[in-house]
Amino acid sequence: MTQLYSAVDFRTAPHDLPCRRVADAQQSGAIPTFPYFNCARWISSYRISPNFKAYGGGTYCFTLTVKSPPGCTSYCCTKSDVKKIEFNVRRECNVLGAVIKSTVNGAPTRIGPAFEYPPAGPPGSAILRLTQLGLGPGDDGAQVCLTLAANALGRGCSTLEELCVPPPGRPGSTCSVALFDSQLDCCPISTVSAPIPQTPPLLAGRDGPFPPTIYPPPPPPLPPPATPTPCTVCAYLTLTPSSPIYPISITTEQCDNFAEIITADVSSQAEMVAAPLLDMPYTTSCSETQIKVCGTFKSAVETASLQTWVTSRVAHWLSLATGDSSSGSGGSCPAFLYGYRVTVTVGGDGQWPTIPASCLSASVSTVCEAQPVPYPKCACNSRPRATPFAAIPLIFKAPGRTSSTTLYCFTTDVISPYSSTGSCGSSTTLLKAEIWANEAKRRKVVAIAVQPANSTDLTFHAPTWGAVGEQTLKATPLMWDLTQANGGKICLELDKATDLGSFCNNVPGSPPTCWITFFSPDKKCCPLFAASLM
Structure with missing residues (x-):
């Protein structure tokens, strides 16, 4: 199992009231629920066991479990790691001189725990972060421990009940814990509480025969209460x-x-x-x-x-x-x-x-239902199924060629056109594809990559844009036949910090969605399709 290093005390942590007021003003409340970040919260190979262990002296330990959910093949289930752990906590615990130490498998962590006020969280929200953990698939059963201590004046939080903000309806000693991967794509949430104490058996630990005990006769039974209807x-x-x-x-x-x-x-x-x-x-x-x-x-x-x-x-x-x-x-x-x-x-x-x-x-x-969009800009038949060429409605995300880029890929398909005998429906060649994109972010796209179905490699091209005001990013020329288009890929290589939804002129508040249109050789047919990030 991985072992990590060091500890911290919070004598230098922000603790005065003016700082808190500034933090409140900077918290937008855009994401009102823990972990106050846009990430995949539910499916992952990593979880924290539902019960923590209390060892006294303010020390509490949490067990990491690694088990891929059946049938899950996404990145969060197959390739993610655990870079950091965040706890949903009360900001009142961040006081001068209070000490919080953290260990993994008994060794102090490289970087000590730190309080943070999440920018997208509601005013007053706070997290306790343990980062640079370096945990992965081989760390099933790893023990992550916190030791809590108040300052010399008795201020601060020395128990989990004081530290954690419990989920609604859960007891005070319950903690919400999020596990983040290095890409910050996955953040599965675990709810962790104290184990239910076991009631010792009657007369446990006593040996030998016992003299008979004489009890007074019981009182007459009360009438049974009315049975509730389930x-x-x-x-x-x-x-x-x-x-x-x-x-x-x-x-x-x-x-x-x-x-x-x-x-x-x-x-x-x-x-x-x-x-x-x-x-x-x-x-x-x-x-x-x-x-x-x-x-x-x-x-x-x-x-x-x-x-x-x-x-x-x-x-x-x-x-x-x-x-x-x-x-x-x-x-x-x-x-x-x-x-x-x-x-x-x-x-x-x-x-x-x-x-x-x-x-x-x-x-x-x-x-x-798809809402009308002002695209494409040219006069052509943009009705879906006008030609046999289509895009499945899912965009898949993959690593780019460098650590600073990400690929977002459409998958092309061949379908039955609504009129196979018309001029559009009888088309057998895909001339080019065009994507409705925000031209103000043209410097955020590094390349366009294409891969026909009969190829095993992506080919990268410099991005080509339409005239100013057309909001059009082009994948051209393609000249694919039906076989090449049946399972082909058209990918955007974007700067990793770029949000796909804003790049693709997305509707605010909706899942990241892009619009792509496929042109026939005479450019009279251009069926338009939407695809959303998986």
Whole structure:
């Protein structure tokens, strides 16, 4: 296992009130939930075990687990590392003279822990950061420990209960922990709390026979209390196709992710309002177009206190499914959901769309559809499926040729045109591709890379732009036939610090989406397609 070095005390950390006021002013609140950063929070090979170990003297240890989720092939599951760990903490713990030390597998970390005020977090939010950890796939079981101590005046936080901001509804000693990779793409969140103490067996540790004990007769039994009526509640995420160009299927990974979010949300809120569930696991079922998560509450009467929360929460679950942080008009869905109605429903245990009533009910939906865009600039037939050439609605991210660049790749495809006998539908050559891009960021694109389906290598070209005001980045010439276009790649090599959404004239608040159009040799046909970052 990896062993790291050193420790720090916070005598030089920012602690005075004016500094805090400046930090408050600089925190935008753009990302209101921990870890206050735009990254993949749910799927990864790395987790912190759900229970920490307390050793006394302010020392607490956390166990790193490394296990790739079944069927997950993304970067976060196969290639990521753990560069840093962040805890969601109270900023009041950052006081002069208070000491926090950190170790990995018993050795002090290279860089000691530090308090930070995340710029995108809400005013008052704070994190405790451990960085330069260098942990990876071979570090399953690694022990990461914190030792907390107040200053000489007794100020500061000497327990996790004082340090951590618990998730809603969780006890005070519960910590939210995020694990970041070196690229800051992955930040899986773990919720860690103290283990449940085990009740020692009656008379544990005593030996030998015991004399009989004589007890007075028990009082007559009270009449049994009324038995509460249990209540089964299910949450459904359903995709209903209308006219998608590319039909999609919910993956096992996506099903597991959504089910995990639902169960964590419901369990936390139920505990907060004292609406207990039966001591039995949630059930999850998945199909190509639906995720269903069910749990059973002990009492339908007590569960009614969750109704107001559920009514508002379904909109949040819908936004997680669509990636839409706007008002939910459907125009901000990722491109791979275009042509689908996405619905989140809460009700009884049944079959969609006939869902029985239950003690909780709510429903919200949105229709995902491509919004009109002022592109392409030329007069041509831009209707999707005008020609056999298309782009699948997913953009894949990959490392660039240097450590300072990133590749964002479209995948070309061959489909059935809506009119195979027309002049566009009978086209068999892809002349060129053009991308709707922000020409103010033209210096952020390093190269255009292309790879026909019958090649194993990307070929890089200097970027070519249209006339000023056309907002057009060109991949030209291609001159691909149907075989070369069936699985070809067209990639943007961007400066690593460049946001894909702003480069591609993206709608604010929506998942990063780019528009690409494919031209026939006579330039009269130019079907337009949208693709969103995976």
